[in-house]
Amino acid sequence: MLYLQSIVIVRPAEIEDRYHNVRLDYGDAATRIPVDGVNVQPAGGSAEDTDDRQVTVTGWRLYTPHGMDLDLRETDRVLAWGTTMQVVGKVARWPALGGGVHHVEADLREVA
Template sequence: MLYLQSITILRAGSAADEYGNERPNWANPVRTSVSGVNVQPSGGSIEDTDDKQLTVTGWRLYTPRGMDLDLRETDRVEAEGTVMQVIGKVARWPAPGGGVHHIEADLREVD
């Protein structure tokens, strides 16, 4: 019953800047829908009110046993109407005998 959520993985295209360097272009990301995952709050929220009201909320994405995703640290994840950044490397836990047992990824929502 834990893996009933659906997400969309957002991957930026690339575009050259004025100096010819390739940069991520989030104007029209490639969208990949995935179902059967679990996204839970993780680490609480932090408020930063120095310059403006900003709330940063942590989340964690889990897949069930045997499910690997094409998810990179440069991607974003849309879940429950919220777009979140992938924070750090995606953890791919090895399965006994080879392959991936499941993945975990830290996500951050910034309002």
């Protein structure tokens, strides 16, 4: 019953400027990949930064069920409940005892 949430993975397009610098574009050029059957939970609490402007950073953790691999990269973003979250660090793919992937875990960060 835990894996009832749906997300959208936003895979950025690589855009090269006239100076041959590559930047990641999360706008209209990005690929959107809908995913059903995952679990996203709060993790690590929230922190506020009020030095320059009011910013709240909230940690989240994404889990997949047993046997579900997820094509998620550290450069991707995740949309859930109208909130955009960044993938923080490497995506953990836990190995299964007979081979393959047992489940996937990823740390996410929402900056509002």
